[in-house]
Amino acid sequence: MARIRTTVDGLVYEDDVEPRMLLVQYLRERLGKTGTVIGCDTSNCGACTVHLDGLSVKSCSVLAVQANGAEVLTIEGLERDGQLHPMQQAFHDNHALQCGYCTPGMIMQSIDLLGDNPDPSEQEIREGIEGNLCRCTGYQNIVRAVQDASSKMKPGASATQQSSAQPVAGGGA
Numbered sequence: 001m002a003r004i005r006t007t008v009d010g011l012v013y014e015d016d017v018e019p020r021m022l023l024v025q026y027l028r029e030r031l032g033k034t035g036t037v038i039g040c041d042t043s044n045c046g047a048c049t050v051h052l053d054g055l056s057v058k059s060c061s062v063l064a065v066q067a068n069g070a071e072v073l074t075i076e077g078l079e080r081d082g083q084l085h086p087m088q089q090a091f092h093d094n095h096a097l098q099c100g101y102c103t104p105g106m107i108m109q110s111i112d113l114l115g116d117n118p119d120p121s122e123q124e125i126r127e128g129i130e131g132n133l134c135r136c137t138g139y140q141n142i143v144r145a146v147q148d149a150s151s152k153m154k155p156g157a158s159a160t161q162q163s164s165a166q167p168v169a170g171g172g173a
Contacts, residue, residue: 004068008033009077017064023057024048026064027074035075035104039133046132049105050074056112058105058131075104078111087111087149096145098136106132110146119150 001016008031015030027033027050036059039047043061050059051073078085084092087107097103106129113120113128120128125146126139134142 002065002068004065006064006067006069007071009072009074019063019065021064022060023050023052023062023064023067023072024059026067027059027072033074033076037101037104039101039105044133045102045105046109046129047102047105049108049132051108051112054115056109073108075107078107085111086152087114087145090145090149090152091142094141094145094148096137096141098134102132102134102136106134106142110142110149113146114150114153118153120146122147 002019003014003016005012005014007013008027013031015026017026017030024036024038027036028038036050037047038060039045041060043058046058048059049056051057051071052059052062052067053070054073075088078088085107087110091097091103091107096106109129109132110125113125117124117128122143125143129139129142129146
């Protein structure tokens, strides 16, 4: 067992984990962050995308021990005071989902994209989300949602800048 201490959605967690436990398993099974979905288990689909120290990563390709001392932001951590994050709202407003399975990862990747490029072209958006697969849509409404969110978000803003520190939460073994 390895002891980790990580901040997830503004709360600090300390836990003993198996060294081979994936971050996606830790988030879902230990912390109940089921918005981070397991899609392919091979890092091909991007459904499990979260932010690790401000950058999007596929949590099925990161070990929980690699998040020791890091800050993780999940889809559940985006909402603030009952208000959706501008990207979440843009996905809703632009009907950028069908079954919704890819949506959490697609939103997290899109936020990271806008953090790097606050005013991307349609082609830059398509390239920026190419590691996240959607089997239901033709991506057009997803692209529109990212364009909509980019017009509403401040240049360079990221979801991690909006997070606030909170007290230590009890972990478990």
